Amino acid sequence: MDVNQAKQEHLLALKVMRLTKPTLFTNLPVTCEERDLPGDLFSQLMREDPSTIKGAENLMLGEMLTLPQNFGNIFLGETFSSYISVHNDSSQVVKDILVKADLQTSSQRLNLSASNSAVAELKPDCCIDDVIHHEVKEIGTHILVCAVSYTSQYGEKLYFRKFFKFQVLKPLDVKTKFYNAETDEVFLEAQIQNITTSPMFMEKVSLEPSMMYNVTELNTITSRDTEECTFGKMSYLQPMDTRQYLYCLKPKPEYAEKAGVIKGVTVIGKLDIVWKTNLGERGRLQTSQLQRMAPGYGDIRLSLEMIPDTVNLEEPFDIICKITNCSERTMDLVLEMCNTASTHWCGTSGRKLGKLSPAASLSLPLTLFSSVQGLQVRAPGVPEKDRGRSLFSSFCGRNALRLFLPECVRIKTQGHVSEEDVRVR
Numbered sequence: 001m002d003v004n005q006a007k008q009e010h011l012l013a014l015k016v017m018r019l020t021k022p023t024l025f026t027n028l029p030v031t032c033e034e035r036d037l038p039g040d041l042f043s044q045l046m047r048e049d050p051s052t053i054k055g056a057e058n059l060m061l062g063e064m065l066t067l068p069q070n071f072g073n074i075f076l077g078e079t080f081s082s083y084i085s086v087h088n089d090s091s092q093v094v095k096d097i098l099v100k101a102d103l104q105t106s107s108q109r110l111n112l113s114a115s116n117s118a119v120a121e122l123k124p125d126c127c128i129d130d131v132i133h134h135e136v137k138e139i140g141t142h143i144l145v146c147a148v149s150y151t152s153q154y155g156e157k158l159y160f161r162k163f164f165k166f167q168v169l170k171p172l173d174v175k176t177k178f179y180n181a182e183t184d185e186v187f188l189e190a191q192i193q194n195i196t197t198s199p200m201f202m203e204k205v206s207l208e209p210s211m212m213y214n215v216t217e218l219n220t221i222t223s224r225d226t227e228e229c230t231f232g233k234m235s236y237l238q239p240m241d242t243r244q245y246l247y248c249l250k251p252k253p254e255y256a257e258k259a260g261v262i263k264g265v266t267v268i269g270k271l272d273i274v275w276k277t278n279l280g281e282r283g284r285l286q287t288s289q290l291q292r293m294a295p296g297y298g299d300i301r302l303s304l305e306m307i308p309d310t311v312n313l314e315e316p317f318d319i320i321c322k323i324t325n326c327s328e329r330t331m332d333l334v335l336e337m338c339n340t341a342s343t344h345w346c347g348t349s350g351r352k353l354g355k356l357s358p359a360a361s362l363s364l365p366l367t368l369f370s371s372v373q374g375l376q377v378r379a380p381g382v383p384e385k386d387r388g389r390s391l392f393s394s395f396c397g398r399n400a401l402r403l404f405l406p407e408c409v410r411i412k413t414q415g416h417v418s419e420e421d422v423r424v425r
Contacts, residue, residue, distance in 0.1 A: 011090040012097070014148055019081040019131065020072060021279040027052065063210075075171035075196060076143075077285040080134045086148055087123075087127040094122045096151045100218055101132050104143040110134065119311075122150075135284075136140040139168050171196050172273065172285060178292040182303055183423045186213070186249040186292065190271055193242040201276040205245050209269040210289075213249040237275075267289045299327035305363065314371055316346055321364045325356040335364075342372035 016351055029046060046052055074080055086099055098118040103110045112132040119128055136142075144164040151157050173195050179187040188207065194200050209215040220227045229235060234294040237243055248269060269289045325331050331351035337345035346367040 010158060011088065011092060011094055011152060012148055012150060013087045013089045013110045014146060014160075014162055015085045015087070016144070016146055016162065016164055017083045017085075018068075018071055019083055020068050021281050022067055023278060024065060043102070066393050069165060073196075074136060074166060074168050075283060076139050077171060077283040078136055078281070079283075080136050080142075080146065082132050084130045084132065084146060086122075088122045088124050090126050092153045093124070094150045094152060095120065096149075097122050097128060098149045099128060099130060101130070101150075102145045103134055103146075105138045106140050107138065136168050139170050142166055142168055149399050156234045167335060169196075171200075171275075171283060174271065174273075174285075174287060175330055176271075176290055178268070180292070184251050186268060187245045188249065188268065188290070190245045190247070191242055192237070192245065192273065194237045194239055196277075197239055199239065200236045200278055201239055202231075202273075203276055203282075204272065204274040206272045208250075208272055209249055210263055210265070210267050212252055212255045213268065214252055215269065216250070216279055218246040218248055241412045266293070268292055299311050300324070300331060300333075301326050311370065313373060314369055316367050316369045318365060318367050321366060323353075323356065323362045323364060325358055325360050328358050330357055332360075337366075343368060343370050 027049070029052075031043065031046075034040065047054075059240075064071050066369055074108070080103075082101075084099065084101060086097065088094055090174055091324065092168050096118045097245040099113065100116070101112045103112055114130055114132065118289075122128060142165070144166070145161060146164070147159070147161045149157070149159045175191040175193075177189040177191075179189070190205070192202075192205065205219075206217070221230060230244065268290045270289050271285075273287075275283050275286045275308075278284065301324045303322045303324070304319060305322045306318075308317050311317040323333065333354050335349065335351050337347060337349040339345060346369065353362065353364070
């Protein structure tokens with residue numbers, strides 16, 4: 001939309017046009033059956049139309065390109081390009097011509113002019129041309145302010161401005177979900193919806209992690225030596241369609257041992273999204289830093305470092321547990337091993353594990369065996385009323401450790417008895 005100042009005769013004329021990609025010409029085919037009154041008239045007219053495809057005249061898309069007939073929509077992340085032309089419509093020689101283009105947003109004013117120096121003179125029927133580019137980074141109302149100052153041949157200094165107002169719309173709707181794993185891994189699910197009216201080619205959707213994490217993209221299927229995208233070869237996102245991307249973040253080795261540091265990390269990283277629309281027109285968006293809710297581990301955290309995938313029935317097997325002090329005080333730990341009818345611990349229960357300083361970890365090797373096949377539905381050593389609670393309970397000012405297996409173990413027998421999966425919780 002063009003908003004001008006009060007009408008005044010000027011020696012120079014200013015024209016501003018937005019530069020966009022052309023579009024394929026579309027026509028509305030009109031057909032009828034041969035026995036109808038027009039007969040073959042409509043078909044003959046379409047065959048003679050130069051904009052239709054020969055042999056496929058009934059298709060709406062033609063072979064010709066058309067220039068945009070209006071300003072169109074501008075979306076966040078796209079590049080706004082405009083052609084500015086100042087033409088001398090008079091019969092006089094104009095001197096000291098200065099053309100300035102500013103873009104006013106809701107938060108700032110940007111100078112888009114390629115050069116801020118004045119042109120010495122402009123002869124009649126000559127023009128000054130300039131092309132400006134700006135990557136749009138804000139939504140809402142934008143105003144392009146074009147100002148022209150010059151001096152007439154009689155020494156009179158003249159000045160005028162034109163305002164071009166347009167709206168910047170949001171092209172994508174991005175939603176995120178976080179899943180915190182017991183192994184300090186963080187899974188990020190990003191849902192991206194195309195809220196424009198045209199298809200998009202998703203060129204890149206990546207996650208730039210924060211300094212404490214490494215990221216693995218889980219959006220490809222690896223088979224032998226090839227990787228195939230889960231969305232297929234043609235990664236198009238139709239209008240109002242939604243696509244889900246999954247990422248796994250793991251703490252870097254230098255931070256993995258610092259349980260207190262990882263526990264308090266809320267900043268995960270930011271998404272970098274690149275797409276293409278009509279005839280390869282490119283757009284790019286970067287989200288702000290994504291933040292998660294810090295997981296609540298409690299004072300003491302137990303995790304499994306090693307557990308076998310398959311064990312034999314009534315044969316001892318070893319596991320390695322890792323105990324981490326997530327509190328800010330020193331813990332005095334006591335190990336309490338509680339058996340059930342199906343799972344039995346090998347070792348001394350009630351023994352002291354010693355003191356554990358804040359943010360320190362302790363590796364604890366243990367041995368146990370299973371005496372019953374089948375699916376175990378309750379945690380060994382955890383009473384019915386304690387299910388779902390913290391693994392550690394306070395007893396007389398100390399911490400008593402009650403151990404169970406949070407992983408899936410295959411228990412098999414010697415001989416001809418078939419194998420069964422056993423999940424011990």
